[in-house]
Amino acid sequence: MGRIGVLLLNLGGPDKLEDVRPFLYNLFSDPEIIRLPFSWLQSPLAWMISSLRAKKSKANYQQIGGGSPLRRITEEQASALEDKLRQQGHDATVYIGMRYWHPFTEEAIAQIKRDRIEKLVVLPLYPQFSISTSGSSFRLLEQLWDKDPALQAIDYTLVPSWYERSGYLRAMADLIADEIDRAPDPDGVHVFFSAHGVPVSYVEEAGDPYQREIEDCTTLIMQTLNRPNEYTLAYQSRVGPVEWLKPYTEDAIEDLAAQGIKTLAVVPISFVSEHIETLQEIDMEYREIAEEAGIEHFQRVAALNTHPVFIEDLANLVTDAIDSPAIQFSEVIRPEKNMKMYPQENWEWGMTTSAEVWNGRLAMLGLIALLVEILVGRGPLHALGIM
Ligand SMILES: C=CC1=C(C)c2cc3[nH]c(cc4nc(cc5[nH]c(cc1n2)c(C)c5CCC(=O)O)C(CCC(=O)O)=C4C)c(C)c3C=C
Numbered sequence: 001m002g003r004i005g006v007l008l009l010n011l012g013g014p015d016k017l018e019d020v021r022p023f024l025y026n027l028f029s030d031p032e033i034i035r036l037p038f039s040w041l042q043s044p045l046a047w048m049i050s051s052l053r054a055k056k057s058k059a060n061y062q063q064i065g066g067g068s069p070l071r072r073i074t075e076e077q078a079s080a081l082e083d084k085l086r087q088q089g090h091d092a093t094v095y096i097g098m099r100y101w102h103p104f105t106e107e108a109i110a111q112i113k114r115d116r117i118e119k120l121v122v123l124p125l126y127p128q129f130s131i132s133t134s135g136s137s138f139r140l141l142e143q144l145w146d147k148d149p150a151l152q153a154i155d156y157t158l159v160p161s162w163y164e165r166s167g168y169l170r171a172m173a174d175l176i177a178d179e180i181d182r183a184p185d186p187d188g189v190h191v192f193f194s195a196h197g198v199p200v201s202y203v204e205e206a207g208d209p210y211q212r213e214i215e216d217c218t219t220l221i222m223q224t225l226n227r228p229n230e231y232t233l234a235y236q237s238r239v240g241p242v243e244w245l246k247p248y249t250e251d252a253i254e255d256l257a258a259q260g261i262k263t264l265a266v267v268p269i270s271f272v273s274e275h276i277e278t279l280q281e282i283d284m285e286y287r288e289i290a291e292e293a294g295i296e297h298f299q300r301v302a303a304l305n306t307h308p309v310f311i312e313d314l315a316n317l318v319t320d321a322i323d324s325p326a327i328q329f330s331e332v333i334r335p336e337k338n339m340k341m342y343p344q345e346n347w348e349w350g351m352t353t354s355a356e357v358w359n360g361r362l363a364m365l366g367l368i369a370l371l372v373e374i375l376v377g378r379g380p381l382h383a384l385g386i387m
């Protein structure tokens with residue numbers, strides 16, 4: 001077997017407060033996150049939303065020490081995985097390609113070319129597939145491949161999702177069991193899975209398998225845990241005015257408290273590292289909501305980070321992927337063409353000339369409203385909590 005490259009894909013996060021606004025700009029420039037009827041609107045809108053959201057987002061990053069730990073943790077995971085693969089006798093190098101911040105996917109690809117990698121396993125660090133996460137990174141890679149014969153010469157395979165793997169499930173169950181056993185009444189602990197949300201339109205219109213995969217994943221983790229504890233699945237971190245997957249985490253916490261539940265073990269389930277939504281949103285915001293609602297023990301299950309069972313499973317996943325038929329870009333799920341996506345659910349698509357004219361007018365009105373909101377610092381986006 002020739003030289004193996006493993007490309008770990010991840011979201012990326014601002015290393016320091018000055019990075020927050022440009023990081024958000026990159027995120028909102030992604031048509032897989034916000035798709036607009038006119039591509040020329042993407043950059044100005046991304047600029048405006050990122051400028052408006054930066055203040056709130058910076059305050060959150062400030063609360064966790066002024067930046068995201070994602071780069072450091074992903075580097076630790078990459079180096080643990082590389083060590084494990086080498087111990088198993090593989091001449092493997094692990095690369096990190098972040099979607100919205102350093103080290104960018106393009107930088108990883110440039111290094112992969114310089115290293116003359118012959119066999120590449122593309123492995124997103126998202127256990128479940130979403131159009132907005134793994135799908136977006138695959139789309140970016142596909143664009144790079146389309147224009148580069150050197151990349152086309154690499155024998156690559158994609159791993160769309162991997163939440164069913166037994167090592168991953170065992171590592172998650174271990175961490176949950178640790179937390180349950182710490183509680184005063186272990187059997188009374190309510191296991192609370194909090195998944196990152198996506199807008200409902202992703203699932204219902206674009207065909208995103210994310211919700212189904214998350215639901216399957218929680219069932220499999222509970223089977224692996226094999227304890228009598230009750231459990232709930234809810235969705236956190238919504239952004240913007242559209243409807244996201246329900247129940248929302250804060251509502252589900254309040255419902256459980258109203259039912260008399262006293263202990264929650266909150267399990268972050270969409271992501272394998274600590275990041276802003278575990279350290280700030282769960283540990284600070286949801287804790288406060290829970291305690292106010294009457295939850296007496298609000299416990300949070302740690303993220304996998306470099307859990308040895310998890311890293312070993314990732315190494316096996318890489319070798320399994322090499323031994324299986326390759327999965328190409330054309331085989332992964334992508335949103336249907338002309339699919340409506342966040343945040344313009346109510347806009348008509350330009351199927352007819354008159355719709356097109358109205359789209360243009362609405363887009364201009366929206367743009368003007370956003371400009372006014374930036375200037376005055378108040379408006380519907382602030383009211384809805386986007387900024
Ligand atoms: C599987 C995980 C994730 C999904 C699905 C996802 C979808 C999604 N996210 C946004 C908007 C934002 N995400 C932000 C940060 C962020 N998102 C994820 C993961 C998923 N996102 C992570 C791990 C992080 C944090 C990285 C870090 O710095 O630690 C942010 C920025 C932070 C903030 O301002 O709140 C935004 C904005 C949308 C719109 C979306 C689906 C359409």
Ligand SMILES: [Fe+2]
Nearest residue numbers: 011196237239
């Ligand atoms: Fe996100």
Ligand SMILES: [Fe+2]
Nearest residue numbers: 237238277281
């Ligand atoms: Fe958040």
